Amino acid sequence: MRNKFLGTGTPGYSPLRKIRTVMEGLSYAVRYDFSVAYKLVLSAIVLLLSIVLRDWMDSVFVIAATAFVLTAELLNSAIEALCDFIETEHNEKIKAIKDIAAAAVGVAIFTWFIVLGVECWEMWRAWY
Numbered sequence: 001m002r003n004k005f006l007g008t009g010t011p012g013y014s015p016l017r018k019i020r021t022v023m024e025g026l027s028y029a030v031r032y033d034f035s036v037a038y039k040l041v042l043s044a045i046v047l048l049l050s051i052v053l054r055d056w057m058d059s060v061f062v063i064a065a066t067a068f069v070l071t072a073e074l075l076n077s078a079i080e081a082l083c084d085f086i087e088t089e090h091n092e093k094i095k096a097i098k099d100i101a102a103a104a105v106g107v108a109i110f111t112w113f114i115v116l117g118v119e120c121w122e123m124w125r126a127w128y
């Protein structure tokens with residue numbers, strides 16, 4: 001893929017190529033990162049239930065929280081992979097970089113957990 005700042009790679013803009021890259025990235029993450037896979041599955045279940053049982057606003061909240069946590073997880077995985085690629089030994093600077101990225105995931109997971117928890121609680125109350 002062309003780097004617009006460095007002027008390297010394949011020239012031209014291709015939406016299809018972009019979509020393929022996105023799908024490949026998601027596929028890597030789901031296959032190799034359990035924390036991405038289980039969040040996707042849990043969110044899909046709650047989303048389906050919210051669509052069946054409740055109004056659209058709830059589904060939008062679940063989608064937004066899921067997108068937020070997945071974005072944080074994917075960026076964290078990419079940062080981890082880059083760190084491991086450039087440094088195989090223990091390194092305090094790598095530790096700080098990875099810990100900051102992990103903290104971002106922690107914030108996102110907390111938000112996702114609250115949204116899904118409230119959603120499940122509301123559905124439970126509506127059911128009984």
Ligand SMILES: Nc1ncnc2c1ncn2[C@@H]1O[C@H](COP(=O)(O)OP(=O)(O)OP(=O)(O)O)[C@@H](O)[C@H]1O
Pocket residue numbers: 035076080087088089090091092094095096098099102
């Ligand atoms: N090269 C390193 N040097 C110093 N500390 C490191 C190094 N690699 C990992 N760590 C420490 O170990 C922690 C976990 O890093 P690791 O790459 O194993 O992530 P992980 O536990 O597999 O995370 P995830 O579950 O998101 O994949 C980091 O947050 C960091 O504190």
